[in-house]
Amino acid sequence: MTEAEIVAIAVAADDLDRDVATKYTKLEEKIQSLWDKYMGNEVSTTHFLKSVSRLYGPSDDMTADSVVGLSGEKSG
Template identity: 45%
Template sequence: MFALISGWHHRLNNQAHHGALPFYVLVPALRKKAEMVDISVQPSDLDREQRSSTFNARLEEYWARYSNAEVSTFTFLKAVSHLYGPSE
């Protein structure tokens, strides 16, 4: 899995001229890439040790809503980022 991500990151860096793209050009490019990516991750692939049952339940709920096309890729990623982000 790491090799796939590493290759994707390398291609993205080349397309972004190794960081020479302005932020407002990079963000739409990333969003376009995200919409083209075929998501093949299952909730079981996201399991980590010592995750609470609430965390897993929320993650599976977000995944189900995304899989059923009830929410966009952007909304799904934003919701999941809040789960994985620092607690406030």
């Protein structure tokens, strides 16, 4: 393996680490937003738990705003 190949692999690994960190940062931000709404009595316990379970469940796009409660609407 040449030095150029090793560098290319290392750069790709760093990019992957950065992508994963970005996804988890967005996930934590959404969970925090849901928690804040729950603590402010803007959403019910059921709504909060279902929304968090959707965030942690299998998905093609973890960052989608289609999760209930993240696009600004108020729910009971």
